[in-house]
Amino acid sequence: MSSYPWAPGFIDDAHRPRIVTSRFQYEDGYTLERYLATGGYAGLRSALSRTSAQVLDEVKAATVLGRGGAGFPAGTKWGLTPAGVWPRYLVVNGDESEPGTYKDRLLMERDPHQLIEGCLIACYAAGLSQCFLYIRGEMALAQERVATALNEAYAAGYIGRSILGSHFSVDIVLHWGAGAYVVGEETALIESLEGNRGMPRLKPPYFPAAVGLYGKPTIVNNVETLANLPWLLTHSAAEYTAIGTETSPGTRMVAVSGHVRRPGVYEIINGTTTFRDLLYGDEFCQGIRGGRQLKAFVPGGGSAPWFLPDQLDLPFEAKVVSAAGSMLGSGAVIVMDETTDIPAAALTLTRFYAHESCGKCVPCREGATWLERILERVVAGRGTARDLDQLLEVGATICPGAFPHASSAGQGIEAVPFPYRMTTICFVGPSAYVPVHSALTLFRDEFEARLIKRKLIPVSAGVADDHG
Numbered sequence: 001m002s003s004y005p006w007a008p009g010f011i012d013d014a015h016r017p018r019i020v021t022s023r024f025q026y027e028d029g030y031t032l033e034r035y036l037a038t039g040g041y042a043g044l045r046s047a048l049s050r051t052s053a054q055v056l057d058e059v060k061a062a063t064v065l066g067r068g069g070a071g072f073p074a075g076t077k078w079g080l081t082p083a084g085v086w087p088r089y090l091v092v093n094g095d096e097s098e099p100g101t102y103k104d105r106l107l108m109e110r111d112p113h114q115l116i117e118g119c120l121i122a123c124y125a126a127g128l129s130q131c132f133l134y135i136r137g138e139m140a141l142a143q144e145r146v147a148t149a150l151n152e153a154y155a156a157g158y159i160g161r162s163i164l165g166s167h168f169s170v171d172i173v174l175h176w177g178a179g180a181y182v183v184g185e186e187t188a189l190i191e192s193l194e195g196n197r198g199m200p201r202l203k204p205p206y207f208p209a210a211v212g213l214y215g216k217p218t219i220v221n222n223v224e225t226l227a228n229l230p231w232l233l234t235h236s237a238a239e240y241t242a243i244g245t246e247t248s249p250g251t252r253m254v255a256v257s258g259h260v261r262r263p264g265v266y267e268i269i270n271g272t273t274t275f276r277d278l279l280y281g282d283e284f285c286q287g288i289r290g291g292r293q294l295k296a297f298v299p300g301g302g303s304a305p306w307f308l309p310d311q312l313d314l315p316f317e318a319k320v321v322s323a324a325g326s327m328l329g330s331g332a333v334i335v336m337d338e339t340t341d342i343p344a345a346a347l348t349l350t351r352f353y354a355h356e357s358c359g360k361c362v363p364c365r366e367g368a369t370w371l372e373r374i375l376e377r378v379v380a381g382r383g384t385a386r387d388l389d390q391l392l393e394v395g396a397t398i399c400p401g402a403f404p405h406a407s408s409a410g411q412g413i414e415a416v417p418f419p420y421r422m423t424t425i426c427f428v429g430p431s432a433y434v435p436v437h438s439a440l441t442l443f444r445d446e447f448e449a450r451l452i453k454r455k456l457i458p459v460s461a462g463v464a465d466d467h468g
């Protein structure tokens with residue numbers, strides 16, 4: 001078990017399979033020299049020795065699930081581009097801004113050539129002629145490392161015309177974002193790349209695979225999704241699917257933050273590792289800090305409905321977590337111990353989404369702001385019982401018939417309609433409400449304890465006690 005000073009936040013156990021973090025152990029893992037010395041670009045060579053269709057079939061057979069949030073299989077997505085429409089683009093989503101999530105940043109900082117090789121394999125398999133690598137504005141080191149790696153790879157003939165003497169040519173363009181959360185949504189990212197304000201497009205009718213960047217078929221993939229490909233091509237779909245479960249093969253990176261002894265990023269086995277393993281296991285987070293009790297945890301980034309301690313034994317399996325009322329989302333677990341001020345925690349998350357709302361649709365622009373203001377009042381001890389009802393009412397204008405919440409002791413676990421029923425164009429609106437809904441339904445007593453207690457004097461005679 002090691003923690004590397006040059007990869008802060010990453011904690012490694014040599015006993016687990018490492019598909020995407022194998023080079024984090026090297027201080028110079030980001031250089032071309034180290035990359036080549038550790039098997040780098042062998043996956044690309046393997047891909048180029050086969051036909052594009054064969055590579056696509058290999059990726060489909062491995063069921064490489066998207067790691068950006070929705071978990072859509074990469075090979076299936078690549079197959080959705082319409083026949084005979086050119087050019088086609090690959091857009092790499094490196095905008096990572098979901099609260100609690102910081103795994104893609106490490107992949108870009110520690111092993112940029114692995115990402116570049118993954119992009120090249122994807123372009124070859126899906127017939128994409130140009131790749132745009134979009135990195136979040138604040139990630140200065142990631143931008144620097146990826147830019148240097150691109151220059152190295154161009155100079156060595158891995159990118160550009162007739163790659164490695166083949167008929168395959170592709171260019172990769174690096175684009176720096178300006179630091180907007182909503183631009184992580186794929187159509188907003190495409191708008192941003194086109195030079196427009198980063199606001200999501202309505203879909204349907206057109207999904208990026210059909211009509212994307214500059215109106216052309218575009219595949220948008222997450223950094224970690226693509227980082228899986230070099231390993232897959234130097235091994236095989238059979239070896240990939242031998243790890244994890246049938247519906248969640250391979251590994252996935254999970255960023256843990258909050259009140260655990262060892263927060264950090266871990267590469268865990270998909271499908272079988274449980275939240276208890278991750279939060280309490282010796283090779284992972286080693287329990288709650290200060291020996292305290294766990295109060296709640298967010299299983300998949302700030303947008304995900306919260307879980308209670310009796311849901312610790314659920315595995316990192318999308319279908320199971322969805323059936324229990326939440327999602328694995330962006331690979332981030334936020335841990336809250338018994339000392340957590342729940343209304344304040346909900347406010348922190350809701351404030352983030354309200355701030356990041358692009359304002360294109362009313363329920364999100366107005367609703368998220370209302371949620372934030374009402375919560376601020378409650379947290380400050382100036383709220384009334386009416387405010388609590390109003391939080392739910394405003395939430396219902398964003399997510400009509402708000403999703404059921406898994407209750408404690410395994411009761412009331414119902415399937416969540418995912419994606420959420422929502423009145424907004426993208427998930428930012430629901431994300432502003434999810435923390436409120438979770439906090440208020442699971443810990444209502446903490447909100448009620450904060451309400452202002454005042455006596456109302458009726459217009460008619462007499463004095464009545466009233467809490468609202």
Ligand SMILES: Cc1cc2nc3c(=O)[nH]c(=O)nc-3n(C[C@H](O)[C@H](O)[C@H](O)COP(=O)(O)O)c2cc1C
Nearest residue numbers: 066067068093095096097184185186221222225427
């Ligand atoms: C508000 C919002 C923010 C998102 N942010 C990211 C992000 O930072 N990184 C990412 O890969 N996907 C993000 N997504 C998901 C992308 O829209 C898209 O589904 C993903 O990049 C596809 O890649 P994958 O199939 O490899 O997972 C976000 C979605 C929404 C609605």
Ligand code: SF4
Nearest residue numbers: 358359360361364426
């Ligand atoms: S839900 Fe919010 S962030 Fe998304 S398009 Fe509508 S206003 Fe913009």
